[in-house]
Structure formats: structure tokens, C-alpha cells
Amino acid sequence: MSGNFIDRQFYDRRACETVAGDIRRISKRPVTLMEVCGGHTHAIQRFGIASLLPSGIRLVSGPGCPVCVSDKRFIDRAIALSRLADVVIATFGDLIRVPGSTSSLEKERSRGADVRIVYSSADAVTLALKEPAKRVVFLGIGFETTTPTTAAAILDAQAKGIRNFFVVSAHKIMPPAMAALIDEGIAIDGYICPGHVSVVTGPAIYTPIAQRYKKPCVISGFQPLDILLSIRMLVAQIERGAAMVENEYSRAVRPGGNPEARQCMQQVFELRDDTWRGLGTIPASGCGIREEFRRFDAEACLDVDVEPTRGGAGCICGDILKGLKTPHDCPLFAAPCTPAEPVGACMVSNEGTCAAYYKYNRCAEKTPA
Amino acid sequence: MNDSTHRIHLGHGAGGRLTHELIGSMFMRHFGNPILLQRADAGIIGQLNGTIALTTDSFVVRPLFFPGGDIGKLAVCGTVNDLAVCGARPAYITAGFIIEEGFGMNDLERIVASMAAASSEAGAMVAAGDTKVVEHGTCDGVFINTAGIGVVPAAWQSLHDGSRIAIGDKVIVSGPIADHGMAVLAARNEMGVSAPIVSDCAPLNGMIHAMLERFDGVKFMRDATRGGLAAVLCEIAEKKPFGVIIDERRVPVRDATRAMCDMLGFDPMHVANEGTIVIFIDARQAHDAAAFLRSHRYGGGAAIIGEVTGQQPGMVRMRTAIGGMRIIDMPEGELLPRIC
Amino acid sequence: MCLGIPGEVTAVDGEWAVVNINGVEYRAGLQLVDNVRPGDWVILHAGYVLEKLDAAQAKETLTLIADVCKKP
Numbered sequence: 001m002s003g004n005f006i007d008r009q010f011y012d013r014r015a016c017e018t019v020a021g022d023i024r025r026i027s028k029r030p031v032t033l034m035e036v037c038g039g040h041t042h043a044i045q046r047f048g049i050a051s052l053l054p055s056g057i058r059l060v061s062g063p064g065c066p067v068c069v070s071d072k073r074f075i076d077r078a079i080a081l082s083r084l085a086d087v088v089i090a091t092f093g094d095l096i097r098v099p100g101s102t103s104s105l106e107k108e109r110s111r112g113a114d115v116r117i118v119y120s121s122a123d124a125v126t127l128a129l130k131e132p133a134k135r136v137v138f139l140g141i142g143f144e145t146t147t148p149t150t151a152a153a154i155l156d157a158q159a160k161g162i163r164n165f166f167v168v169s170a171h172k173i174m175p176p177a178m179a180a181l182i183d184e185g186i187a188i189d190g191y192i193c194p195g196h197v198s199v200v201t202g203p204a205i206y207t208p209i210a211q212r213y214k215k216p217c218v219i220s221g222f223q224p225l226d227i228l229l230s231i232r233m234l235v236a237q238i239e240r241g242a243a244m245v246e247n248e249y250s251r252a253v254r255p256g257g258n259p260e261a262r263q264c265m266q267q268v269f270e271l272r273d274d275t276w277r278g279l280g281t282i283p284a285s286g287c288g289i290r291e292e293f294r295r296f297d298a299e300a301c302l303d304v305d306v307e308p309t310r311g312g313a314g315c316i317c318g319d320i321l322k323g324l325k326t327p328h329d330c331p332l333f334a335a336p337c338t339p340a341e342p343v344g345a346c347m348v349s350n351e352g353t354c355a356a357y358y359k360y361n362r363c364a365e366k367t368p369a
Numbered sequence: 370m371n372d373s374t375h376r377i378h379l380g381h382g383a384g385g386r387l388t389h390e391l392i393g394s395m396f397m398r399h400f401g402n403p404i405l406l407q408r409a410d411a412g413i414i415g416q417l418n419g420t421i422a423l424t425t426d427s428f429v430v431r432p433l434f435f436p437g438g439d440i441g442k443l444a445v446c447g448t449v450n451d452l453a454v455c456g457a458r459p460a461y462i463t464a465g466f467i468i469e470e471g472f473g474m475n476d477l478e479r480i481v482a483s484m485a486a487a488s489s490e491a492g493a494m495v496a497a498g499d500t501k502v503v504e505h506g507t508c509d510g511v512f513i514n515t516a517g518i519g520v521v522p523a524a525w526q527s528l529h530d531g532s533r534i535a536i537g538d539k540v541i542v543s544g545p546i547a548d549h550g551m552a553v554l555a556a557r558n559e560m561g562v563s564a565p566i567v568s569d570c571a572p573l574n575g576m577i578h579a580m581l582e583r584f585d586g587v588k589f590m591r592d593a594t595r596g597g598l599a600a601v602l603c604e605i606a607e608k609k610p611f612g613v614i615i616d617e618r619r620v621p622v623r624d625a626t627r628a629m630c631d632m633l634g635f636d637p638m639h640v641a642n643e644g645t646i647v648i649f650i651d652a653r654q655a656h657d658a659a660a661f662l663r664s665h666r667y668g669g670g671a672a673i674i675g676e677v678t679g680q681q682p683g684m685v686r687m688r689t690a691i692g693g694m695r696i697i698d699m700p701e702g703e704l705l706p707r708i709c
Numbered sequence: 710m711c712l713g714i715p716g717e718v719t720a721v722d723g724e725w726a727v728v729n730i731n732g733v734e735y736r737a738g739l740q741l742v743d744n745v746r747p748g749d750w751v752i753l754h755a756g757y758v759l760e761k762l763d764a765a766q767a768k769e770t771l772t773l774i775a776d777v778c779k780k781p
Binding site for chain 3: 563566624625627628629631634
């Protein structure tokens, strides 16, 4: 792991064994814990966390992968834009293989579209500066962690007077989806809350969920010890009948979150209803670019015909995103839907539940209780 | 001074006077050996006694020059190492160049000199070559193909197919992984990252043969290039009556390489290497073999990382650093294009 | 997508900082945080500094393990 003097201690094997042992000691009843953060999905699989837990604890992945919940129309729009002669699509790597209705950005690239992978929205702004004859369209995905970074890029582009930088926003916020899942009747006993979303928002956004639905919510960091400790805290709450918001990731998540980041986000974006793949439309869950920044809004400024949405028969990504089914329940899992030839978004993204299962858990091992 | 004297142009690939001069002033000067100097249509290499191994590789790496090497060094080492891990002693290699019109003569010379140095170190002679020049924009600077030929001593003839691998054998990796992929990516300067990572690109035949001479318990070897360590292990375990289990704590990864992988979302197990080999060896010799490798210039950081097991045949699993268990799978898709 | 990872700030230049993660240096935007100084440990995410890390809080979390794992 990156040897940061703080984080290294959260990787300590003996401490992890101690906490895992303690979870086994206090866990008396079967529980289902849902995490809603791609980073957590990835970390849990990568470290083999599930194999250290007693069999009564079920870890379920919710809609925490921003790639996976981006609806097909967003991809189709990106594809339509990529077909314009002077457009450069700047995107995070995960998106290029996500299947749209009839194609993908990767396939378009092989047909000659200019699609470039960037690590940061700032890279896309730099690209716009370097190539004034092109229109650079950045595909904005991510939750409250990433949305401020796109906002910062738009503000930077405005300050620099850049006229060839655009954003298609598929940014979303987490709490409405977390509530919607429970409203739909999905049986969750507690939430492992996203770590870096919470860095921006602060812990208070989960209080309504804890209070209204009586579900404990623990904000977790990303090192193995963070995740085990958060699970331990959730199990302890469940065993004593509590339903509070706790913050395991206190070294990064302040009580008030990060007000500068929120302010940046709110300056550029406003809430709107949005469609989540697998969950349908959730009110006030998406981030749209405000009118005053309209000239950076690709949807407003770049006119394209987006093909009618279709495809993916048999795909149960929606149920998987909701935690209702596991990848093994999907008739398409592993054949024909594989990381090489994905049918649904859950298989494409590294953080997607199905990709993680395919990679890490095709023969899962569990420690006896 | 006329700039055209410092650049390749189409005439250099036309087979006429310019080609002749280029070969003489550039390739003969650096590669010059009795076979090549005959300037025949084919290199007459004479008798090779024994089982022959033949390999070829093409190199399209971008950028052409990176910390630890360049496309030329890669082209020689890649072919030399492919021969060496099959037990062959690399004897002769070929070098075919496809050069973009306008390519700088100085850069070409750097590359050729680098190839000469690598092949000299490997003890392999460049016995044949070819040069083509293509129009501007139709290839990216220069592409190189090398082929290599060598003899496999009788004692080492089963090394390439893994047929001798047995349950209980240990798995050794000859050094830290993922350096090449991250070094090349950092050298592209596209992501605002500056990283002190150096490619592991090196000619390994000397080290490999010295090891084979001392340790008769070596069952199998492979060069861990594209697809990384994961690809090698998965390929060898696939459809076999044994599985492989690795201990994450023992897999060497340099701190900076790990940091760059973490930052950009790569798994070091999937990232390309160019001077790192994976060895399956009888358990009784593993400790000494790893120590021997560590004493060699190109084997620093060599470590026993796992073993061959009867459980979960066909699968490669990893005990994670915190004691959990996960599966190692083949990487999907093109993580890093033009890495070698 | 890439995770947010911890690193050390080694230089600050207006709205940009150099964040060092085990020898790898990245030029990150400071638009989302205030008062970042060389020597601070921060979380780097998608090219920007997301927050500063609090070493004292980290220590507290670690002592939780010693305490918590003995209680019911």
C-alpha cells in the first residue's frame, strides 16, 4: 500500500486479525450490511474482507459505483458527441467500455473517434487550452466526492475565458438513493457509508436515514482496518438495538465536512431529478449545471441526436445494484457477460459488483463462525 | 546546415544509395560483426547443434525513451529473454525497423547503439536486419521487430511447457513487479505525474543460465511481460490439476510503483514488466535459488512468493496482506496500450 | 475510478500543490481546501486535494481498537 505514515497503521495485519476476531465474538445474529461506495466494493474484494467475517454477516454492494448507475442514455449521448468531427471526449478510464445501446466509447475510438482517458477534470481543461480548434467534452460522473472537482474545473475554465470546454454531467448525490433502497423494501441492517463522499458532506447527511429507518450508519475509511472496524461498530450497534451515525474515518471526515468543496459544488451545480440505472428516476438526486454556467453545459450547447435507448435483455444489473441479487443469480454472469465482453455496467467498471465477483470471488472462501 | 541530413526520409528505405549509406554508417557501425558485414541478403549463421528455439517480438512502445531503457533495448531484451526462459542460449537475432519519415537521425542512433549494447551484453549477434521508411503519420516514430534463435541444451528442454511442475513446488519472482509499466506511463507526461520509477528492462540470459546450471530443480520459467505477474500465473494454472497460491506480503513492489498504481487505479499484478521472470522450482532448492538470484545484478529483490497446491486446481489465489483470500485473474481489456 | 489516496504536500504554489506519495509527485489543485501548507498530509482525489488528514484523530481511531475490542 502507499506508505503513508498514518494509513500504514490501518493496514496492520495483527490489528485486522484482532478486530475480525472481535466481530466473530460479538456477532450473534445474521445481518446484511450494504456499502454504497465503489472504493469500498473494491477494497473489500481486494483485501478479502469477506473471508475474515463469520458466515452470518453478509456484505452487499449497493449503487456506489458511479459508472454502474449512469444510465445508458448518458453513454449514448457521449457516443453521439464523439461522432462529431471536432469533438474530443475526455473521460475517466472506466467509462470507455460501458455498453451503450448499440456501441461503446471504446468501440467508437477504434472507429476513429477522439476519446482520451484523463485522471482529472483539470486534465480536460488543459486539453481544451492545448487544442483550441477542438471542442473538449468532459464526462462528469461521480458523487459528492468528484462533483466538486468538476465544479472546480468549470470555474477554472471560466476564469481563463476558455470557450471550448464542455461537461456532460451525470453527477449524483448519495442520500436519496440510500433512502430509495430502503423505501423499496430492500432488507439492509446497516450502511457502511462512503468515506470520501462524507469528507465533502460531513456525517449529518446520514442522520435522516438513521432516524427514519432506524438503521445504523458508519462512515468508513478505505484501509482494511477501517472497513473491519466499521463493520465491528455496525454489528455492535445492531446487537444493542442502536441506530446512530458513527464516523470511523474521523481522520479525514470532519464534523462539518468540507465547506469549501460543498460551496464550489453548489456554486456550479443544482439538484435535479435524475435516472439511476437499475433504480429508475429519483427526485433531487442528480447534479445539473446551473444556468449561469450554461456555456459549459454540453447538453445545452452541443446539439446531437441521441439514439433511442435499448438493449441488454436478460441483464439484471438493476437488481444487483440494489443488492437484491448477487452476480451468481444473473443468467448472464460469466457467460456471456464477462469483463472482456460486458453486457451490463456492473461488469465493466472495476468497482462494479459483478466485475469484483468475477475477479475476486468466483470461489469464495469463508471463515467458519 | 541542411536539416534533412539529420532526419530520415523516404529515400533511406528505398533500397538505393541512401539505404546503403544508412546501413553502413548506422547499423554496421554499431552492430558490425562478420556475418552482418557480408551484407548478403540473408545472414549465414552456420551450424547450430541441438534443439533450436525461435522467437519473434515487435515493439511499439510509446514514448521511445524512458527511464531504464528505450525501444531498442526493449527489442533486444524481449527476444533474448523469451529464448532464455525456454532454456535456450540466444545466439543470433534479427532487427527489422519501420521508421517514420522525418525521424531524427540522432534518436535513431541512440536506439541502435542501445540495441548494440544490449545484444553485446547478452552475447547474441545481430545477424540480419531490414529497414523500411513510411510516410509521415503512418507509424509513430519507429517500430522494431526482432527475432531470435538459440540452442536448448538437452537438460533444459522441458522448461518451456510446465510439464514438470508438481504440487509443493515453490514460485519465485526475480524482482519487484510493475516497474516497467509505470515507468513508461510516467514518461508519457500525460497525467501530471512525476515518478522516480525505472523500467526493469534487462537481458536476463546470463542470470537465468547461471541459475539453471546450479539448480536442477527448476521446473518452469516465464518472462512476465504484458499482463504482468497475474497473466503468467493464470496461464500456467489454467486447466491444470494444480492451483497456485501466492502470499501478497511476499510479492515485491517498490513503494513509488505501488503509489502510482494506487493513484491511477492499477493492480500491480496486472502491470507489464520487462526484466522480471517467474520461476517454478522444487521446494528444496527454492531458498537457495532466491538467494542466488538476489546476488545477481538483475535479481535484486528476488523472493519466494508462493507455491503450487493441490487445492482449487486451475485457480490462482492470493492470501492478502491482512490474511484474507482472493482470486487472481487475468487482466481484461487494454490497461496500458503501447507499453512494449 | 481511482481512489482518494493519502500523500504529503511538499510545495504550494498559489492554487496548486505538489503532493508526494512515496516518491511519486502529483500537481494537485487546491481549489477545494483552505490553508494547505507544505508538510500537511492530505487526500488526493481525481487531481485535487480533497481534505487534510488529522494525525491526532488517526491515533484516536487506533486506540479505539484496543478499547472497543474488549467491550460487549
